[in-house]
Amino acid sequence: xxxxxxxxxxxxxxxxxxxxxxxxxxxxxxxxxxxxxxxxxxxxxxxxxxxxxxxxxxxxxxxxxxxxxxxxxxxxxxxxxxxxxxxxxxxxxxxxxxxxxxxxxxxxxxxxxxxxxxxxxxxxxxxxxxxxx
Amino acid sequence: xxxxxxxxxxxxxxxxxxxxxxxxxxxxxxxxxxxxxxxxxxxxxxxxxxxxxxxxxxxxxxxxxxxxxxxxxxxxxxxxxxxxxxxxxxxxxxxxxxxxxxxxxxxxxxxxxxxxxxxxxxxxxxxxxxxxxxxxxxxxxxxxxxx
Numbered sequence: 001x002x003x004x005x006x007x008x009x010x011x012x013x014x015x016x017x018x019x020x021x022x023x024x025x026x027x028x029x030x031x032x033x034x035x036x037x038x039x040x041x042x043x044x045x046x047x048x049x050x051x052x053x054x055x056x057x058x059x060x061x062x063x064x065x066x067x068x069x070x071x072x073x074x075x076x077x078x079x080x081x082x083x084x085x086x087x088x089x090x091x092x093x094x095x096x097x098x099x100x101x102x103x104x105x106x107x108x109x110x111x112x113x114x115x116x117x118x119x120x121x122x123x124x125x126x127x128x129x130x131x132x133x
Numbered sequence: 134x135x136x137x138x139x140x141x142x143x144x145x146x147x148x149x150x151x152x153x154x155x156x157x158x159x160x161x162x163x164x165x166x167x168x169x170x171x172x173x174x175x176x177x178x179x180x181x182x183x184x185x186x187x188x189x190x191x192x193x194x195x196x197x198x199x200x201x202x203x204x205x206x207x208x209x210x211x212x213x214x215x216x217x218x219x220x221x222x223x224x225x226x227x228x229x230x231x232x233x234x235x236x237x238x239x240x241x242x243x244x245x246x247x248x249x250x251x252x253x254x255x256x257x258x259x260x261x262x263x264x265x266x267x268x269x270x271x272x273x274x275x276x277x278x279x280x
Contacts, residue, residue: 030232032221043221045233047178047194047260071192071261074185081242083179084194111196111260 029065029113036126039100039118046089047111052117054108056115058101064092065113098123177234178214178241178262186274189244189266196260203257205264207250212264215239247271 032043046054049067057064069087095101099117104117178195193214204215220235244266252267 030234032231032233033229034221035227035229043233045196045260050259062187069261070259071263073183074188074190077183077185077190079181079183080189080245081180081182084181084192110257111194125185 010037010101024086024088026066026088026092027084027086029067031091037119039116042093042115042117044089044091044113044114044115045111046108048087049089049108049111049113051108054113056104056106058095058104059105061095061099061101062092062095063095063115064090064113066090067113105106141273150227163249174262177238178240180240182242182244184245184268187268188275189248191242191244191264191266193240193262193264194260195262198257198260198262200257200262203262205253207220207244207253207266209250210244210248212244212248212266213239214243214262214264 029044030045031045034041043052044065046065046067048069048071049091050070053070053080055064055066059068064129067089069084069089095117098119100120103118106113178193180194181192183192191212195216195218198216198218202216204213206213208252215238217237218235221233245268247268249267249269254265256263
């Protein structure tokens with residue numbers, strides 16, 4: 001009985017290690033999000049991600065940001081210390097209906113992604129002019 | 134469907150796992166004393182250090198900096214990088230999240246003894262500061278031939 005238990009635990013351990021080596025947990029980039037009357041601005045820190053390695057998708061009302069880190073590393077380098085243990089960033093956000101998902105604009109500079117999500121025209125606050133009588 | 138109701142995305146189990154990891158790290162897998170200059174995990178900016186027989190490579194993951202404002206110094210084998218990261222956006226904007234680091238930072242690293250302070254090369258690409266320090270000749274592994 002004891003042997004059988006041993007085998008089963010070892011098996012489950014092995015699967016865990018395999019999963020971990022297949023893809024490490026993606027990094028969750030820190031973000032700043034702020035809103036003004038015309039839309040929402042999102043800033044995300046993605047150091048090491050260039051324009052070509054960044055992917056952004058809007059599926060229904062979910063905005064998904066994903067980026068792969070590309071840094072030049074010499075051959076045969078041995079890691080001495082590592083705060084960053086994954087080469088992929090991923091984070092997603094649920095958008096609300098009043099946001100114009102077709103007009104999202106994004107740019108990346110020095111590893112900072114800036115996303116502008118405008119509000120639909122009808123959702124923007126309107127100033128009502130008072131006509132002279 | 135409930136996306137707009139879920140304003141708190143953190144999963145309580147994530148915290149649980151993190152605490153467990155920290156616990157393992159500090160008490161389980163770390164029986165020897167830490168360096169007096171070591172920083173806590175999560176200190177800005179995150180750093181990776183790698184070595185080859187010729188160089189020591191330091192990567193600082195610091196997005197959105199002006200490389201001209203960085204103060205990088207190497208004193209003996211103590212590398213220090215200091216700088217300032219300006220805050221984003223306007224002051225009167227309505228913030229929902231402010232997770233990105235803003236303000237002054239300073240990070241020091243004790244490098245291997247054979248770091249050569251005279252041969253340092255620093256580059257800043259895509260928000261990663263790569264500092265390459267040459268190692269002294271004498272410390273490099275040498276091939277010994279048998280006669």
